[in-house]
Amino acid sequence: MNDLLAARSQMAISLAFHIIFAAIGMAMPALMVLAEWRWQRTGDPVYLDLAKRWSTGTAIMFAVGAVSGTVISFELGLLWPGFMQWAGAIIGMPFSLEGFAFFTEAIFLGIYLYGRERISPRAHLASAIAVAVSGVSSAIFVVIANAWMNSPTGFRLVNGLPVDIDPIAAMRNPGAFSQTLHMVIAAFAATGMAIAATHAWQLRRRPASPFHQAGLRIALAVAIPAAILQPFSGDLSARYVAKQQPTKLAAMEGQFHTERGAPLRIGGIPDVEAGVTRHAIEIPGVLSLLAFGHRDAVVPGLDQTPRADWPPVLIVHLAFQVMVALGSYLALLALWAGWVTWRDGKRLGRHRLLLLALVAAGPLGFLSIEAGWTVTEVGRQPWVIQGVFRTADAVTPMPGLWVPFAGFTLLFLFLGVVTATMLYRQIIRRPQSDPQTTEQQVAQ
Amino acid sequence: MSETLWTLPNAVALCALLAISAYAILAGADFGGGMWDLFARGPRARAQRELIAHAIGPIWEANHVWLILVVVLLFSCFPPAFSALMISLNVPISLMLVGIVLRGSAFAFRSHDTRGDAVQQRWGRLFAITSLITPLLLGVCVGTVASGALHAPTGSETAWEIYFMPWLAPFPLACGVFALVLFALLAAVYLTVEAEDESLREDFRRFALQAATATFITAFGALLVARGEAPRLHDALTARPSALLFFAATGVAAVVTIWALWTRRYRLARISAPAQVCCILWGWAAAQFPALIPGWLSVEGAAAPTVTLQLTLIGLAGGMLLLAPSLWYLFHIFTHHEGEPTA
Numbered sequence: 001m002n003d004l005l006a007a008r009s010q011m012a013i014s015l016a017f018h019i020i021f022a023a024i025g026m027a028m029p030a031l032m033v034l035a036e037w038r039w040q041r042t043g044d045p046v047y048l049d050l051a052k053r054w055s056t057g058t059a060i061m062f063a064v065g066a067v068s069g070t071v072i073s074f075e076l077g078l079l080w081p082g083f084m085q086w087a088g089a090i091i092g093m094p095f096s097l098e099g100f101a102f103f104t105e106a107i108f109l110g111i112y113l114y115g116r117e118r119i120s121p122r123a124h125l126a127s128a129i130a131v132a133v134s135g136v137s138s139a140i141f142v143v144i145a146n147a148w149m150n151s152p153t154g155f156r157l158v159n160g161l162p163v164d165i166d167p168i169a170a171m172r173n174p175g176a177f178s179q180t181l182h183m184v185i186a187a188f189a190a191t192g193m194a195i196a197a198t199h200a201w202q203l204r205r206r207p208a209s210p211f212h213q214a215g216l217r218i219a220l221a222v223a224i225p226a227a228i229l230q231p232f233s234g235d236l237s238a239r240y241v242a243k244q245q246p247t248k249l250a251a252m253e254g255q256f257h258t259e260r261g262a263p264l265r266i267g268g269i270p271d272v273e274a275g276v277t278r279h280a281i282e283i284p285g286v287l288s289l290l291a292f293g294h295r296d297a298v299v300p301g302l303d304q305t306p307r308a309d310w311p312p313v314l315i316v317h318l319a320f321q322v323m324v325a326l327g328s329y330l331a332l333l334a335l336w337a338g339w340v341t342w343r344d345g346k347r348l349g350r351h352r353l354l355l356l357a358l359v360a361a362g363p364l365g366f367l368s369i370e371a372g373w374t375v376t377e378v379g380r381q382p383w384v385i386q387g388v389f390r391t392a393d394a395v396t397p398m399p400g401l402w403v404p405f406a407g408f409t410l411l412f413l414f415l416g417v418v419t420a421t422m423l424y425r426q427i428i429r430r431p432q433s434d435p436q437t438t439e440q441q442v443a444q
Numbered sequence: 445m446s447e448t449l450w451t452l453p454n455a456v457a458l459c460a461l462l463a464i465s466a467y468a469i470l471a472g473a474d475f476g477g478g479m480w481d482l483f484a485r486g487p488r489a490r491a492q493r494e495l496i497a498h499a500i501g502p503i504w505e506a507n508h509v510w511l512i513l514v515v516v517l518l519f520s521c522f523p524p525a526f527s528a529l530m531i532s533l534n535v536p537i538s539l540m541l542v543g544i545v546l547r548g549s550a551f552a553f554r555s556h557d558t559r560g561d562a563v564q565q566r567w568g569r570l571f572a573i574t575s576l577i578t579p580l581l582l583g584v585c586v587g588t589v590a591s592g593a594l595h596a597p598t599g600s601e602t603a604w605e606i607y608f609m610p611w612l613a614p615f616p617l618a619c620g621v622f623a624l625v626l627f628a629l630l631a632a633v634y635l636t637v638e639a640e641d642e643s644l645r646e647d648f649r650r651f652a653l654q655a656a657t658a659t660f661i662t663a664f665g666a667l668l669v670a671r672g673e674a675p676r677l678h679d680a681l682t683a684r685p686s687a688l689l690f691f692a693a694t695g696v697a698a699v700v701t702i703w704a705l706w707t708r709r710y711r712l713a714r715i716s717a718p719a720q721v722c723c724i725l726w727g728w729a730a731a732q733f734p735a736l737i738p739g740w741l742s743v744e745g746a747a748a749p750t751v752t753l754q755l756t757l758i759g760l761a762g763g764m765l766l767l768a769p770s771l772w773y774l775f776h777i778f779t780h781h782e783g784e785p786t787a
Contacts, residue, residue, distance in 0.1 A: 056556050063552030066505055067545040073515050074541055077530030084519050085527035089748030092520015093755055099516050100763035103509045107770045110502035111777060118777050165749050398534050399603050411542060415549055422553050425563075 004392055006401035007079040010408055012377070014072050017412040019373060020366050021065030025105075026139045026184065027191035027222065028058040029132035032112070034218045036125050046214045054195075057423055059113050064419055066106065071408070078404070083384050083394035086162065090155050091148050093167040094141040101138035105131055139187065140180045147175035150376070151244040152385050174244055178236040179376075185226050185233050186372065189330055190365025192223025196337075197362030200355040207349030216348055216358075220337055227334035227365075230327055235290065242291035245386060246300040247309070248379035251316040253287055254280065255301045262287040262299035267321055270313045275303075277317070311381040319374035326368035333361055452754065453521070453747035457736065459760055460517040461729050467510035468725060469630060469718035472623075474504040476631025478547060478575020479624070480651060481568065491644055493568065496631075499638045501555055502778045506771065508548070521756055525736045525746040529585075532594050536581045536611050543577030550574060579627045580620040584611050587619025587666075590728050591674035592738040615673035618666040625662050626721055629655035633701070633717040636710040638779070649705055652713070656702045659720075663698075676738065680731035690727030694720055 032054050039047035073095075077084050108130035116124055148154075154170030155162035196219035199212040206212065241249045249255070254270040254277030255262055264287045268280025285295035292299070302310055337358065340351050348355070384391040395401075477496040484492040519526040530537065554567035588594060593610035610616075632652035639645040670678040681687050697720035704713035732738045736746050747753060 059556050060552050063505065064549050066508065067548040070508070070512060070544055071541050073512055074530070074537060077515075077519060077526050078534050078537060081527035081530050084530070085523045088519040088523030088526060089521070089752040092516060092523075092748070092752065093759065095516045096513075096520060096756055096759045097763070099509065099513045100759075100767060102512065103506060103763075103767050104770055106505040106509055107767075107774045110506055111774055114502040115777055165751055167752055167755050396531055396534065397597075398531060398607055404534075404538050407538070407542070411545060415545065418549070418553065422556075 003399060003401040004395050006405040007395045008391065010401070010405040011075060011079055013409050013412055014068065014075055015373065016370055017416065018065065018068040018072055019369055021061050021068060022139060023187035023366070023369055024061045024191050025058070025065045026135045026187040028054060028061065029128060029135050030188065030222055031195060031218055032058060033125070033128045033132050034221065036128050040121055040125060046211050049211060050215050050218070055113055059109070060419060060422055062109055064415060068412070079396055080384065080394040081396050083389060086389055087385060090162060090165050090167060090170045091145050094144045094171055098138045098141035101134045101141060104134035105138060108134065136184055139184060143180040143183045144171055144176045146376070147179040148173045149385050150179070150380060151175040152388055157388065175240055178233065178240045182233045182237045185230050186365070186369050188222050189226035189230055190369055192219050192226060193330060193361045193365045194363065195219035196223050197359050200358035203349045204352060204355050204359070209349070213348055217341070217345060220341055224334040224338045227330040231331050234327060238290060245380070247302065247305040248311065248316070249291065250300060250302045251311050251313045251379055252320040252375060254313065254317045255287070255299055257301040257303050258298060259301060260298045261285045261296040264290065270317045272313050309382055311379050316375055316379040319371040319378065323368050323371035323375060326364045326371070330361060330365060330368070333357055451744065452750060453743045456517065456521045456753050456756060457743045460514055461725065463510050463513045463517065465722045465725050467514060468721050470507035471504070471510060472579065472627040472721065473630040473634050474500050474507055475575045475579045476627035476629070477635070478572050479628045480631055480635070482572035482575065486647065488644055488647055491641065492647060495635060495639055495644060497555060499635060500551070503774060504551065506774060517756070521748050521753055522736060522746040523748055525741050528594065528737060528740060532606060532610060533585050533588060535607055536584050540578050540581035540585070543574050543581065547571060547574040547578060576624065579623045583620035583623025584616045586728070587616035589737055590619070590677050590732060591615045592676050594737050595739050613673060614669045615666070618662065618669045622662045622666050625655055625658040629659050630717055630721060633705070633713045637714050649708065652705050653702065656698070656705065659698065677731055681727065684731060687727050687731040690723045690730055694723040694727060697723055
């Protein structure tokens, strides 16, 4: 394994690991706020139990997210010192702001988790809201920095070096809005669906449980609007990619040749040697329509880019297909769940087929997020800053990078297994507030 | 003098130094707490561990963010220095990260695991042991920079000479041990104030006095090592007026800490112990100023363009407006106040 590949793999593993915790850290506080608010409004202990149990999960996920995020902030330099030296002054600003958002999130999460008995209920709810708002803000700042790597602005290039730096213009790069929107919605959809899945699973065993009914309703209240909005924000993102990163779009779509009235390909396997995408369902003219607004627009193919500067087409195309397929499933499921909730929201436990579909959706949102980030990051290769700075020029000169790659992979693997076990022990099998006891309490 | 001193790069470097200090006196104590968890002993070992967990629980994640702030300030405002440090200190920093990850997650797993069984105890063990790694390597990294062992690559060095030799040396390792005992001291001092039980307070007073003694020994040890290993730092520390001032202040703070502990003036010790840590860091900065990485990069030479520095300072000011009241609120809620009923 050469050093560049080792460094890229380590970064990929770290990001893939962290993004799950980051997404949960972004969306879970909103669910906590809703449960906390319902508890304060109704006095129904089921909501208090929900808020407590969700906050235990959030605390564990936030801690793992915080430490894995710390690893990434260092890895930017440990693995890509060339990139950080080149771009730090341009793109440091959103990271600084993210630092403060993260600070606020950590402070108020501490207050929320440990302060229930020490502050007023109103202050307690307010601290949960502060966690939710700062969690979303910190994600927005980080994704702005990533969007800049896809559509760099705020500097002039002279002899390969940036001059006339404008960090504000860098933050207002063309991709900033669509990319942050897509990520924030994704976090809410994925987390909401995963939580809905755990309660749906329990409801299939105990259809009348008020605890799981309530949990499912709150989770769906977050997941349904997010999952339905996501295809629209995806459309916005795709238009942006079409304009800013035509090579990435061509790889996503398996579009080897520049074509007027290009078809939308569903599925299919791109054959890079032959320059064709086989076995895809092709809908004529629709790619042109989606990307540029009319059916006979010209979609630039990979043939516009020198062969050496192509991203790995197969990976990008398949990841994109996976993301779209999973996103579509979640959107349709959200419509169905929305309909059922509207018609029969008090007795969700009776709709066993819906519950089954929700259980199946549990991990899909996160898989979709992973696939989406694969499209974004692999699709930008061989550039770390699109068209400006190559990944190969950014990597550290230190030899033997497979050692940290192996080490951090094992570390993340260990943490992943442990976190999953811990959540199972604490959330699903927590003895002192077993769902059945809650049901008994409510019954009494 | 004053015109040349108050430049933008210096102002940002000062902010970074203050953030490092905040990390040391806040997160440092959290690591120190982990060490006392490891060394908890006597009939009240369990109570000691509970007090530590109780004190760290709500605040450690907020304290940890100071480190992120330092990293961000470095890479946005001094990109060449960030790059240089991340290349030449890659190995100790990677190891430090392993410590940060394991310590943080082990603590979270233990705190939120309510069963009190063997699994929970195992997390407590891991939390305690990994609390040693990060301070040690943090001290090693600071010591390496301070020693002046880092320099621009000459092209003729082996990987061993670039990536291992600068930090696998007596002075950085002495700094690592020094950081360990300092953080242990901070934690023990803070815990004397946090303890509500008189005998528990006496335990931590004893621990604090032991740590303070160890601090004196390691400080002199490190200084002796510096004479041979980091002569430039040693000369600056003992000759340059600004550094000498902080050096002297460190000594005064150290003596005050011991006296305060001896006479059970815990609230005074809670001020003098972190002051001691700050004076050490500021003395280090004063000794090497205007160098950012002695022998390689200066604060001015490594600074980002003016606009970035200006925006960062504005961002810091705005951020502090948000942060200061939030932090005050956090510590106000969770720090033990005098006048509260004691158990």
